[in-house]
Amino acid sequence: MSAAAQATVRDQPLERALREFDTAAARLPETVVSLAARRRAAERLGKLGWPSVRDEQWRYANLRALERIATFLPPARTDNGAAGGQAAALPALPAPLPGFQRLIFVDGVRTAAAPPAAATAGAGVVGALAGEPGWAPEQRLGLLGEMFAQDGAVLQIAGEAQVELLFVVSARAARAAVYPRVQLQLAPGANVTLIERHLGTADAPALVCATVTAELARGSQLQHYRLQQYGPDIVFSDSLSARVQQDASYRVRQIVIGADSTRTSADVRLAGRGAAVNWQAIAVGRAGQVHDTTLKVEHAAAGTHTEEVFRGIADERSRLAFSGHVLIQPGAAGAQARQSLRGLIEGAGAEIDLRPRLEIHTDEVSAQHGATTGRLDENLLFYLLSRGLDRATARALLKWAFLGDVLRAIELPSLREQAERSTAGVLQDVLAVGALT
Amino acid sequence: MSAQPASALAAKPLLQISDLHVKAGEQPVLRGISLAVRTGEVHAIMGPNGSGKSTLAHVLAGRPGYEIVSGSVSFEGRDLLALAPEARARAGLFLGFQYPVEIPGVNNAYLLKAALNAARRERGLPELDAFEFLALVRRQMGLMRIDESFLGRGVNEGFSGGEKKRNEILQMLVLEPKLALLDETDSGLDIDALKVVADGVNSLRAPSRAIVLITHYQRLLDYVVPDCVHVLARGRIALSGDRTLALELERRGYDWVADAAPG
Numbered sequence: 001m002s003a004a005a006q007a008t009v010r011d012q013p014l015e016r017a018l019r020e021f022d023t024a025a026a027r028l029p030e031t032v033v034s035l036a037a038r039r040r041a042a043e044r045l046g047k048l049g050w051p052s053v054r055d056e057q058w059r060y061a062n063l064r065a066l067e068r069i070a071t072f073l074p075p076a077r078t079d080n081g082a083a084g085g086q087a088a089a090l091p092a093l094p095a096p097l098p099g100f101q102r103l104i105f106v107d108g109v110r111t112a113a114a115p116p117a118a119a120t121a122g123a124g125v126v127g128a129l130a131g132e133p134g135w136a137p138e139q140r141l142g143l144l145g146e147m148f149a150q151d152g153a154v155l156q157i158a159g160e161a162q163v164e165l166l167f168v169v170s171a172r173a174a175r176a177a178v179y180p181r182v183q184l185q186l187a188p189g190a191n192v193t194l195i196e197r198h199l200g201t202a203d204a205p206a207l208v209c210a211t212v213t214a215e216l217a218r219g220s221q222l223q224h225y226r227l228q229q230y231g232p233d234i235v236f237s238d239s240l241s242a243r244v245q246q247d248a249s250y251r252v253r254q255i256v257i258g259a260d261s262t263r264t265s266a267d268v269r270l271a272g273r274g275a276a277v278n279w280q281a282i283a284v285g286r287a288g289q290v291h292d293t294t295l296k297v298e299h300a301a302a303g304t305h306t307e308e309v310f311r312g313i314a315d316e317r318s319r320l321a322f323s324g325h326v327l328i329q330p331g332a333a334g335a336q337a338r339q340s341l342r343g344l345i346e347g348a349g350a351e352i353d354l355r356p357r358l359e360i361h362t363d364e365v366s367a368q369h370g371a372t373t374g375r376l377d378e379n380l381l382f383y384l385l386s387r388g389l390d391r392a393t394a395r396a397l398l399k400w401a402f403l404g405d406v407l408r409a410i411e412l413p414s415l416r417e418q419a420e421r422s423t424a425g426v427l428q429d430v431l432a433v434g435a436l437t
Numbered sequence: 438m439s440a441q442p443a444s445a446l447a448a449k450p451l452l453q454i455s456d457l458h459v460k461a462g463e464q465p466v467l468r469g470i471s472l473a474v475r476t477g478e479v480h481a482i483m484g485p486n487g488s489g490k491s492t493l494a495h496v497l498a499g500r501p502g503y504e505i506v507s508g509s510v511s512f513e514g515r516d517l518l519a520l521a522p523e524a525r526a527r528a529g530l531f532l533g534f535q536y537p538v539e540i541p542g543v544n545n546a547y548l549l550k551a552a553l554n555a556a557r558r559e560r561g562l563p564e565l566d567a568f569e570f571l572a573l574v575r576r577q578m579g580l581m582r583i584d585e586s587f588l589g590r591g592v593n594e595g596f597s598g599g600e601k602k603r604n605e606i607l608q609m610l611v612l613e614p615k616l617a618l619l620d621e622t623d624s625g626l627d628i629d630a631l632k633v634v635a636d637g638v639n640s641l642r643a644p645s646r647a648i649v650l651i652t653h654y655q656r657l658l659d660y661v662v663p664d665c666v667h668v669l670a671r672g673r674i675a676l677s678g679d680r681t682l683a684l685e686l687e688r689r690g691y692d693w694v695a696d697a698a699p700g
Contacts, residue, residue, distance in 0.1 A: 378501065383538045386498050387548065387608065388526035388555035397543050397551075401591075404542030 014050035017072045018042060021147050024073055032152050032181070041146035048140045057138035060321030060353050062261035062290035065235040069207045070175040074108055074150050090170055091200040091231075097414055100164040100195065107170055108178035108208075109151040135239060138294050139265035142239030145211035149179040158187035162194075167210055169200035169234060177207035184213065186220035186248075193223040195415060198258070201231020205260070209237045216248040218272060223251045225415060229258035229422050232287075238264040246272030246301070253410050254281040255419050257426045261290040268297045270304035270332075280309040280406045284426050285318025285350065292321040299332035306337040311403050314343065314350035323355040328365055336366045343373035344402050400424075449514070451476050451647050452497075452616055457508035459496050466492045468672035469508070474616070477644040481658055481683060482651045484669030485691040490651045491535060493669070494620040498532035499525050512616070526552075527559035529615030533605040533622050540592040545604070548592050549574060549611055556612055577610040580640060582633050599630040606637040617641060617648045623657035635660030655683035668694045 021042050025035060033041075051058035096102060104111045135142035155163065167180045186192055196212065208230065216222055230236060236259040244250050256262050268277045283291040297306045312320040326337045343352030356369035376398050384394035400407075403423065410416035450473035459467040467489050474480055484490050496503050497510065499522030510517040517525060540548075553573075554564040565573065578585060581603045593601050602622050609617050619638065623631055638648060638661045650657060658666075658680060666682040667674045668691070675694050676682065686694070 377538075380538050380540055382500050382522060383534065383540070384548070385522040386500075386526055386532050386534075387552035388523055388559075388612070389548075389551055390523055390555070391521075393551065394523075397548075398540070401540055401542030408542075 013066055013069075013072075014045070017144065017147070018046055020071060020073050024148070028148065029150060032149050033146055038147050041143040044135075045140060045143040045147070048137055048143075051140060055137075057294055057323065060290070060319065060323075061263045061292045062235070062319075065205070065261045065290070066207070066237075068205045069177060069235060070205070072144060072148060072177045072207065074148055074178055075172045075176045090168060093166060093168070093199075094197070094418060097162075097164060097195065097412070100162045100193075102164045102166065103153060103155075103182075104166045104168060105151070105153075105180040106168045107173045108149070108180045110153060135241065135265075136267055136296065138296070139239045139241070139267055141209060141237040141263065142211045142241070142265065144177070144209045144237070145179045145181055145239065148177065148209075149181045149211075152181035152183065154183045154185065156185045156187070157190050157192050159189075160191045163192065164195040165197065167196070167198045167208070169198075169202055169206060169208055169230060171201075171203050173206040173208070174202035174204035174233070175206065177209060180208070180210045182212050183215075184222070185215045186217055186222055188217040188219055190217070190220040192221070193225075193412070195225045195227070195412075198226075198228040198230050198236065202233045205233050205235060207235050207237065208259075209239075211239045211241075213240070214242040214250070216242065216244045216250055216275075218246045219248060220245075221249045221251075223411070224253070225410065225412070226252065226254040227415075227419060227422065228254075228256045228262060231258065232260055234259040236262045238262065238266075240264065240266040242266075242268045242277075244268065244270050244272065244275040244277060247274040248272065249275075250277045252277070252279045252281070253406065254279070255406075255423065256281070256283040256291050256293075257423060259289070262292065264291075264293040264295075266293070266295045268295070270297065270299050270306070271301060273301045274303045274305075275301060276305040276307075278307040280307075280409045281311075281322070282403050282406045282423065283310075283312040283320050283322070284403075284423060285312070285314045285316075285320050286426060287316050287318065289318040290320075291318075294323040294325070296325045296327065297337070299326070299328040299335040299337070302332055303334045304332055305335070306339075308337075308339040308341070308356075309406060309409075310341045310354070311406050312343045312352055312354075313399055313402065314345050314347060314352050316347040317349035318347060319351045319353075321353040321355075323357070324369075325357045325359065326367070326369075328358070328360045328362055328367070330361045332362055333364045335362070337369075338367070339369035339371070341369075341371040342402070343371075344399065345373060345375055346399075450474060450511075451513060452517075452649075453509075453511045454497075455509045455511075457493075457496075457510060458506040459492060460504040460506055461492065461502065465506070466503070466672055467496070470669075470672070470674060472667065472674065474647045474649060476615070476647055478665065479642065479648045479650065479661060479663045481655075481663040481666045481680075482649060482669055483653065483655070483666060483683060483686060484675075484694075486653070488669040489672040490653075490669050491620050494532055494618045494649075494651055497525075497618055498522060498530065523555070526612075526614075527556055529556075531609050531612055531614035531617045533602075533609055533617065533619040535621040535624060537593050537601040537605050539594050539596070541594045543592050544588075545590055545592050546570075546574070546588040549588075549608060552608065553611055574607075574611060577607055580610065581607045581637055583607055598625040599627065602626060602634055603630065603637070606634050610637055610641060613641070613646075615646055617646070618651065619648065620651045621653060622650070623652055623654065631657065632660060655687045658683045670694050 308324050310322040314320045324339050328335045339356040341354040352373045354371040356371045358367045452474040454472040457470040668676040
């Protein structure tokens with residue numbers, strides 16, 4: 001194949017997306033994203049071009065899976081909201097957590113359920129988040145969300161709130177794309193626990209392109225739990241942008257186990273003095289799954305703090321990647337950053353790529369990073385076998401122990417149990433639930 | 438085996454090692470070990486560093502990485518070397534590690550219960566529920582002076598050297614093996630901890646079991662009195678005798694044994 005022909009193949013998804021956008025733009029709801037903003041997003045995507053494996057930030061993403069998506073257009077909305085008349089196609093939803101208010105998106109459209117009382121939820125205020133998030137090049141798939149979103153929620157929260165967001169996919173999404181979209185605005189001093197779950201499946205390849213933005217005002221706290229357990233047909237693009245102001249604290253616990261492939265593109269800006277982010281993530285890959293995360297944290301103010309933990313297990317032929325880029329700007333004296341990235345390779349054809357990166361432009365910082373990838377420690381395995389545990393249980397226990405740091409960081413007991421059960425399910429050893437300290 | 442006590446001669450050995458040759462990589466480590474251990478007996482295997490003591494223990498427990506060149510090992514008449522490590526454990530063999538590993542994240546209680554129930558299944562006994570298990574473990578923890586909070590911690594996580602060794606003995610007491618191989622369990626213990634460990638080992642002594650103590654020093658043998666003492670040198674048993682041999686080694690060191698060793 002000639003270079004020109006290769007380029008044509010590579011450009012196909014972009015051309016298709018732009019062409020489809022041109023045909024559909026006028027029909028997409030102006031109240032969710034203005035037509036002008038949609039056009040700006042399309043223009044920017046056109047300029048940036050489609051991601052390529054030759055780009056370091058996209059090298060490990062499953063771009064081929066994106067090529068299998070038949071159309072970037074969302075399925076047509078039903079008159080009474082997406083949930084109407086299609087309850088049978090929905091997966092069983094997890095039991096509600098006590099004290100949490102639920103907001104459900106089905107195929108990118110909110111159901112009629114009441115919005116959380118502590119929040120004002122509504123479309124049409126998308127521009128309120130100090131303009132568009134301005135997705136970075138490594139987050140460019142977020143632009144698809146700007147272009148095609150059918151619905152969105154803006155949650156403005158003051159005081160304390162516990163909110164559960166369900167991003168559900170139904171069979172209607174098969175061979176199409178859905179664009180759930182949430183903007184969070186935490187008032188000064190707000191304390192919010194947000195659970196964001198991704199579940200459901202289509203019977204054919206479908207793109208879920210979720211965009212979440214969070215603005216944490218001074219002194220606010222956001223505990224953000226993200227549990228992705230889509231079915232195997234889903235190609236998932238997850239764009240997250242957060243801005244953390246003075247003395248605000250952003251804690252993320254992310255568990256990625258589902259979907260055919262996942263690309264998380266996250267960008268956190270520690271904008272105010274003393275702002276902190278604590279990001280702890282697990283990814284488990286099986287079969288041919290690809291889970292790729294790029295997380296960029298920018299320290300733009302003094303005394304800012306980053307803690308990053310990633311634990312990934314790659315089984316069979318799966319591929320995991322985590323790129324953690326911490327950028328400490330000249331004004332960020334006294335910044336602290338710590339990255340601990342670890343991968344465990346279980347499958348003969350599996351691959352893990354961990355890229356910690358500290359870019360420091362000031363003195364007086366404390367920064368450390370570590371990244372290791374390997375197989376299960378034979379000494380630990382022998383110890384457990386010598387106590388009579390069968391090999392499968394011993395291996396499962398050690399995998400649990402490996403993921404334990406992050407699972408233990410889930411402070412909500414009921415959610416932790418659900419997360420453990422989900423993870424145990426993909427590790428194919430539910431026996432080990434309860435084995436963690 | 439001139440050192441075998443006469444009372445045991447009639448019994449069939451629980452463990453019979455016959456002319457065992459083992460290599461680690463290209464290096465011969467065991468060069469013709471023969472040893473019979475009968476139920477009711479306590480054997481001590483002593484020897485200088487590098488004589489093959491720990492290798493012997495690990496080969497018996499089934500650690501990978503060793504090549505069995507020749508020889509055989511039978512345990513209750515079964516070919517021990519043909520069994521996987523977990524099958525050896527369930528058959529009643531316990532290895533107390535010289536350097537017990539830390540497994541942060543795996544709960545001590547979970548490991549103990551899983552190990553105990555694996556052994557019970559093997560013996561055709563019903564599994565213990567949480568209450569029965571706790572009652573059993575509490576008793577043994579008291580003996581080993583281990584605080585109950587240890588159960589909820591990670592396996593050996595953050596334990597001191599002495600705590601790790603006591604935890605090994607606790608596991609042994611809970612699992613009630615037929616044959617306990619204790620690899621330098623006394624190393625690094627102060628005298629109080631040594632006594633606690635010795636009490637634990639002595640409490641396991643029974644006509645139906647055997648214990649093999651692997652040790653560099655004879656100190657432990659003041660508290661756990663062996664029936665037989667063997668000295669390993671250059672991968673062979675150079676000398677066997679009763680407990681007075683241990684005292685002699687304490688006085689004279691190991692050099693004379695190495696010199697006396699055949700080959």
